[in-house]
Amino acid sequence: MSSWLDHTINGLIVGNVYALVAVGLALIFGVSRLINFAQGSIYLVGAYIGWIAVVHLHTPLPLTIVVVAVASAIVGLIIERFGLRPLQNSVRIAPLLATIGISFVLDQLVMLIFSPNPRALPSQLPDVRFQVGGGTIGPLDLLIAGVGLTSALLLFVFLRYTKLGWAVRATAQDRDAAMQMGVDVNRVNQAVFGIAAALGGVSGMLVGMYYNQIDTAMSLQATLKGVVAEVVGGAGNVPGAVIGSLLLGLVESYGVAVLGTSYRNLFAFLLLVVVLVLRPNGLFTSARQAPPEPLTGTFIAPSRPVNIPRWALWGATAGFAVLPLFPVSFYVLQTLINAWLLGMLGLSLTLVAGTMGQVSLGHAALLAIGAYTSALLSLTLDVPAGLAVIGGGLMSAALGTLLISPSFRLRGHYVSIATLAIGEIVALVILNWESVTRGPIGISGIPPLSLFGYDLISPTSVYWFSLAVMVVLALLQGRLLGSHLGRSFRAIRDDDIAARAYGLSLNRYKSLAFIFGGFAAGISGGIAAHLYSYINHETFNTQQSILALTVVILGGLGNVVGAIVGSVALVGLPEMFRIAAEYRILIYGIVLLLLVRFRPQGLLGTV
Amino acid sequence: MTSAPEALLALSDVNTFYGQAQVHFDLSINVARGHIVCLLGGNASGKSTTMKIILGLVKPRSGEVRFDGASLIGLSTPQIVRRGIASVPEARRLFADMSVRENILMGAFVRNDRDAVAQDLDRMLTLFPKLGQRLAQRAGSLSGGEQQMVAMARALMSRPRMIVMDEPTMGLSPLYVDRVLELIRAINQDGVSVFMVEQNASLALEIAHEAYVLQTGKIVLSGPARALKDDPRIRDAYLGGSEAA
Numbered sequence: 001m002s003s004w005l006d007h008t009i010n011g012l013i014v015g016n017v018y019a020l021v022a023v024g025l026a027l028i029f030g031v032s033r034l035i036n037f038a039q040g041s042i043y044l045v046g047a048y049i050g051w052i053a054v055v056h057l058h059t060p061l062p063l064t065i066v067v068v069a070v071a072s073a074i075v076g077l078i079i080e081r082f083g084l085r086p087l088q089n090s091v092r093i094a095p096l097l098a099t100i101g102i103s104f105v106l107d108q109l110v111m112l113i114f115s116p117n118p119r120a121l122p123s124q125l126p127d128v129r130f131q132v133g134g135g136t137i138g139p140l141d142l143l144i145a146g147v148g149l150t151s152a153l154l155l156f157v158f159l160r161y162t163k164l165g166w167a168v169r170a171t172a173q174d175r176d177a178a179m180q181m182g183v184d185v186n187r188v189n190q191a192v193f194g195i196a197a198a199l200g201g202v203s204g205m206l207v208g209m210y211y212n213q214i215d216t217a218m219s220l221q222a223t224l225k226g227v228v229a230e231v232v233g234g235a236g237n238v239p240g241a242v243i244g245s246l247l248l249g250l251v252e253s254y255g256v257a258v259l260g261t262s263y264r265n266l267f268a269f270l271l272l273v274v275v276l277v278l279r280p281n282g283l284f285t286s287a288r289q290a291p292p293e294p295l296t297g298t299f300i301a302p303s304r305p306v307n308i309p310r311w312a313l314w315g316a317t318a319g320f321a322v323l324p325l326f327p328v329s330f331y332v333l334q335t336l337i338n339a340w341l342l343g344m345l346g347l348s349l350t351l352v353a354g355t356m357g358q359v360s361l362g363h364a365a366l367l368a369i370g371a372y373t374s375a376l377l378s379l380t381l382d383v384p385a386g387l388a389v390i391g392g393g394l395m396s397a398a399l400g401t402l403l404i405s406p407s408f409r410l411r412g413h414y415v416s417i418a419t420l421a422i423g424e425i426v427a428l429v430i431l432n433w434e435s436v437t438r439g440p441i442g443i444s445g446i447p448p449l450s451l452f453g454y455d456l457i458s459p460t461s462v463y464w465f466s467l468a469v470m471v472v473l474a475l476l477q478g479r480l481l482g483s484h485l486g487r488s489f490r491a492i493r494d495d496d497i498a499a500r501a502y503g504l505s506l507n508r509y510k511s512l513a514f515i516f517g518g519f520a521a522g523i524s525g526g527i528a529a530h531l532y533s534y535i536n537h538e539t540f541n542t543q544q545s546i547l548a549l550t551v552v553i554l555g556g557l558g559n560v561v562g563a564i565v566g567s568v569a570l571v572g573l574p575e576m577f578r579i580a581a582e583y584r585i586l587i588y589g590i591v592l593l594l595l596v597r598f599r600p601q602g603l604l605g606t607v
Numbered sequence: 608m609t610s611a612p613e614a615l616l617a618l619s620d621v622n623t624f625y626g627q628a629q630v631h632f633d634l635s636i637n638v639a640r641g642h643i644v645c646l647l648g649g650n651a652s653g654k655s656t657t658m659k660i661i662l663g664l665v666k667p668r669s670g671e672v673r674f675d676g677a678s679l680i681g682l683s684t685p686q687i688v689r690r691g692i693a694s695v696p697e698a699r700r701l702f703a704d705m706s707v708r709e710n711i712l713m714g715a716f717v718r719n720d721r722d723a724v725a726q727d728l729d730r731m732l733t734l735f736p737k738l739g740q741r742l743a744q745r746a747g748s749l750s751g752g753e754q755q756m757v758a759m760a761r762a763l764m765s766r767p768r769m770i771v772m773d774e775p776t777m778g779l780s781p782l783y784v785d786r787v788l789e790l791i792r793a794i795n796q797d798g799v800s801v802f803m804v805e806q807n808a809s810l811a812l813e814i815a816h817e818a819y820v821l822q823t824g825k826i827v828l829s830g831p832a833r834a835l836k837d838d839p840r841i842r843d844a845y846l847g848g849s850e851a852a
């Protein structure tokens with residue numbers, strides 16, 4: 001049993017590691033108001049570069065640190081130059097989406113090159129521990145503390161005493177005014193991306209050494225923790241990010257000591273949600289910045305939706321409906337069933353993110369709520385599967401809206417962070433609430449779909465069922481968009497201040513959008529549960545949330561038909577070209593990047 | 608007005624749009640070397656946008672902007688600043704969390720002659736004596752009038768050939784207004800050309816050599832300040848301008 005001092009030391013060390021990530025995020029946010037979702041990927045890359053250096057090149061530790069810092073910085077510079085700089089004049093959501101795409105590409109590349117299996121990353125330090133008071137401390141702890149302090153000192157000197165450092169601070173406070181002093185904002189962006197990447201990469205390497213293990217799952221975790229620490233400290237506030245990180249490290253360490261490791265991440269996300277709700281600007285308030293100009297220009301690329309005649313839509317629907325009557329393979333039906341399920345999720349997200357402007361990154365949680373509700377209703381209460389699915393939809397609508405409601409007062413990127421955190425919280429509650437969800441074991445033996453007493457077991461019947469459900473949801477959503485309610489949604493998206501001035505209650509409309517969207521997603525999750533017959537806490541993960549986002553951007557944000565076309569394209573095309581599973585996420589990432597850069601309005605245009 | 612050969616800054620036939628909305632209609636303005644030129648106009652007439660066009664923060668859809676004979680179209684804001692134009696933006700826009708000293712020195716960002724910059728800082732403290740005791744203070748905590756002084760000192764630090772100012776007297780007490788106008792005149796006598804935007808016509812016309820009146824994006828009146836001072840149309844233009852706003 002380790003002592004409280006041990007937990008404190010551990011918390012501070014882990015906090016130091018988070019700080020290296022969070023400080024970079026804060027620098028980038030300060031200068032360009034962007035949450036860099038690729039920060040964790042650089043951390044991952046840093047860990048693997050460290051691994052190559054240590055295991056293959058046998059570099060001594062100081063050299064390893066330098067190699068990792070420099071190589072990671074180069075990766076950061078490349079991301080800035082080719083991924084983000086071309087988007088300077090795009091809509092505000094574009095750079096955020098680009099960093100998500102970049103992170104998928106980088107993570108998948110690492111996975112393809114090094115395989116998903118974990119690797120050991122030896123620290124080259126002697127394995128001794130010194131007694132300190134009631135606890136112990138090892139050389140690696142000291143190394144991490146030393147790297148943290150040195151980095152903080154160097155950063156302080158840079159920001160305080162160099163010309164480029166002044167430019168960084170000036171840009172963070174007022175970008176336009178800095179430009180009027182002759183500051184080249186591109187160079188400032190380069191500088192912060194280079195620094196952030198160097199710190200992030202070193203952090204990944206240190207964590208790999210700390211646990212003597214690296215694997216590709218590190219990436220998303222690091223991004224999430226870094227974002228939490230940064231937002232807790234006040235987005236864009238560099239010292240705040242350090243304090244937020246140490247606080248997060250301590251909260252986690254003590255929390256784990258009391259409740260166990262599987263709760264570790266829950267504390268992080270609860271801390272985030274509490275801070276976002278009580279103090280959305282963070283504990284130490286965000287760096288102030290004059291509102292960027294131009295103030296107009298919506299969050300979403302404005303465009304004219306492609307007009308598809310009604311008969312063509314009905315024709316296509318009829319075509320898909322009669323498809324199983326022809327000799328098509330089981331495989332094709334299976335693929336299309338997946339597309340219809342993803343289509344329902346897409347409908348949900350395109351309403352919430354496109355029509356309402358709340359770019360959710362946690363939409364998979366709605367699937368999970370629907371799936372678990374439906375599975376448990378039919379297993380424990382013997383509710384017929386057809387009804388249970390509707391129960392899943394209702395639960396997802398109610399619980400999803402309730403969970404998301406604290407974030408209603410947030411705007412822009414903060415909505416994305418909050419939804420991401422809420423999504424993670426749902427997954428963690430599922431993992432830990434064993435008496436109901438059966439925890440990590442998952443739920444097996446979920447009965448197949450049934451309708452009025454008839455089991456839907458054949459692929460054809462499941463195909464028809466899911467197609468019909470999706471078409472009904474799409475029709476309802478089309479109706480909704482044309483109604484007064486739909487116009488109010490769009491008015492709030494385009495200008496929430498003006499909408500409020502017209503007397504629209506934002507909370508009520510956001511709730512309505514999430515209720516409708518939650519229902520569609522819950523239905524999709526419910527059907528999936530009965531189809532798979534086994535689900536666990538990882539069945540519906542962040543990757544699915546991002547896939548759904550790619551789908552709706554591909555189709556055109558807010559576009560009902562677009563969401564379905566996007567699903568068919570993203571599920572169907574990889575199957576058609578028989579692309580191996582491990583390349584798919586890479587392709588989704590690349591699709592997202594290309595869309596953001598070249599066709600932000602999607603295939604069918606935004607509505 | 609035809610463009611005089613000695614014009615340091617010349618905007619000709621500039622048309623500017625924000626999305627669909629047109630803000631400038633064939634706007635032409637000349638600033639003669641060594642002069643103070645004032646742009647008058649009511650709210651939303653497009654004055655600040657004119658400043659942004661000059662500084663390259665907003666790009667015109669058509670028209671030409673020339674400074675010292677060379678076109679500024681297509682240059683970035685930092686490049687334009689390096690050509691010798693400094694600015695005192697609307698609402699001053701200091702770097703609120705940086706100290707007064709750092710703010711003033713940020714004005715010399717484009718310069719690399721450290722010793723001369725240090726001398727210029729001392730010169731600023733004689734020109735703006737009140738700032739001497741406030742050098743270490745956060746700029747955001749200064750009063751409006753003090754902030755205006757910092758913004759002007761900051762602009763001068765780049766040793767510009769021309770300063771553009773957006774409503775430098777806005778929100779200041781009468782005492783500070785007089786002081787600011789005095790300083791603008793002094794700066795101008797040191798050889799710096801000044802282009803300033805003002806709403807307060809009578810104040811501006813006291814120090815300007817020439818003035819233009821902008822009304823919903825069109826120049827409706829222009830000429831030597833002396834002549835405009837007594838022009839009844841100045842008042843009419845204002846009434847028209849504020850009605851349109």
Ligand SMILES: Nc1ncnc2c1ncn2[C@@H]1O[C@H](COP(=O)(O)OP(=O)(O)OP(=O)(O)O)[C@@H](O)[C@H]1O
Nearest residue numbers: 293294295296625630649650651652653654655656
């Ligand atoms: N970034 C922008 N995007 C869209 N429209 C803008 C933008 N900036 C200004 N406008 C509009 O252009 C018009 C002219 O604005 P501008 O700021 O140039 O006026 P102004 O004469 O400086 O007004 P004021 O006296 O109030 O400062 C206004 O109608 C304004 O709403």
Ligand SMILES: [Mg+2]
Nearest residue numbers: 654655656697
């Ligand atoms: Mg103005």
